[in-house]
Amino acid sequence: GDSVTQMEGPVTLSEEAFLTINCTYTATGYPSLFWYVQYPGEGLQLLLKATKADDKGSNKGFEATYRKETTSFHLEKGSVQVSDSAVYFCALTLNNDMRFGAGTRLTVKP
Amino acid sequence: GAGVSQTPSNKVTEKGKYVELRCDPISGHTALYWYRQSLGQGPEFLIYFQGTGAADDSGLPNDRFFAVRPEGSVSTLKIQRTERGDSAVYLCASSTRVNEQFFGPGTRLTVL
Numbered sequence: 001g002d003s004v005t006q007m008e009g010p011v012t013l014s015e016e017a018f019l020t021i022n023c024t025y026t027a028t029g030y031p032s033l034f035w036y037v038q039y040p041g042e043g044l045q046l047l048l049k050a051t052k053a054d055d056k057g058s059n060k061g062f063e064a065t066y067r068k069e070t071t072s073f074h075l076e077k078g079s080v081q082v083s084d085s086a087v088y089f090c091a092l093t094l095n096n097d098m099r100f101g102a103g104t105r106l107t108v109k110p
Numbered sequence: 111g112a113g114v115s116q117t118p119s120n121k122v123t124e125k126g127k128y129v130e131l132r133c134d135p136i137s138g139h140t141a142l143y144w145y146r147q148s149l150g151q152g153p154e155f156l157i158y159f160q161g162t163g164a165a166d167d168s169g170l171p172n173d174r175f176f177a178v179r180p181e182g183s184v185s186t187l188k189i190q191r192t193e194r195g196d197s198a199v200y201l202c203a204s205s206t207r208v209n210e211q212f213f214g215p216g217t218r219l220t221v222l
Contacts, residue, residue, distance in 0.1 A: 004152075036213075044153070044201065044213040089152050096166045097143070098203075098211060100152030 002027045006090040006101035013108050019077040021104045023064075023090035026071065031092040033057075033066050033073040038087045038103070047075075047088070080108045112136070114214035116202050122220045123192055131187040131217045135204030142185050143211060144177055145201040153201050159185060192221045 007022040025031065035047040035057070048057030053068035062077045073090060085108050090101040115134045123129050135142050141160055145153035155169040162182045170176075174192075179185040189196055199218050203211040 043215040044203075046210070046212075049210075091152070093211075096141075096158040096160075097155035097169065098145075098153075099155065102150070102152050 002031065002092060002094050002099050004090050004092050004099055004101040006088075007104050008102070009087075009104040009106065011104060011106045013080055013106070015082055015108055015110050016079045017108075019075070019080045019084075019106070021075040021088055021090075021106070023073045023075065023101060024071050025073065025090075025092050027092060027094055029094050030068075031094040033064070034091040034093070034098070035062070035064055035073070035075050036089040036091060036100075038089065040086070044089070080106070082108045082110055084108050114202055114204050114212055116200075116214040116217050118217060119215065120218045120220075122222065124222050125192060125194060127192050127221075129189050129192055129219065131189075131200050131219070133185045133187070133202030133204075133214060135183065135185070135202070136212055137183075139204035139206055139212075140182070141205045141207075141211075142179060143203040143205075144185070144187050145203065147199045147201055147216070149198075156187070189219075192219075194221050197221045 032051045034049045036044045037047045048059040050057040050066035056065045064075045087103045087105045089103045117132045144156040147153045158166040159179045174190045177187045199216040201216045202214045205211045
């Protein structure tokens with residue numbers, strides 16, 4: 001079935017380091033792809049999305065490009081901040097439900 | 111306007127009891143989703159409503175789980191004869207389009 005696999009955490013980085021969290025998907029059709037973020041004590045928030053191949057989603061300095069040829073949607077940020085510490089979830093939707101990865105916990109140290 | 115709200119925020123119950131979890135979606139959102147998130151995992155789809163009807167309930171784990179949305183707005187997830195394995199955070203989301211789901215803060219259910 002349709003599924004998402006994302007890089008296992010936890011990931012610990014120093015402030016201003018470069019971030020990559022890998023995400024690959026398996027789908028029978030052409031899904032929409034998402035990154036959600038869950039800050040400590042808060043609910044899931046949409047970070048960015050892409051709805052078709054080669055689309056790039058971006059928000060708050062984060063970017064991800066929908067790569068159909070590699071079935072990937074890796075999350076990147078050039079310079080992380082302490083406030084980026086959170087759990088990041090890759091997700092896809094094809095029909096009515098959303099399929100999530102297991103989440104990657106990011107901790108950014110000053 | 112207000113986001114998706116869920117009540118209660120925490121629920122502790124004993125094994126075998128019945129529980130109801132409530133979701134108030136964003137006003138005007140026709141689609142409503144329930145997910146379950148176990149510790150260290152991503153949310154897992156349970157059921158999807160379009161208006162008053164359950165359009166897809168394929169994620170409900172067994173017949174102890176049931177959800178309703180009688181007026182096409184508020185939804186209630188009902189769990190009968192709770193088991194310890196039901197302990198999780200239950201998330202609700204609403205949307206006007208599949209590509210934009212807005213999540214509530216969740217209800218943390220603990221079954222003792």
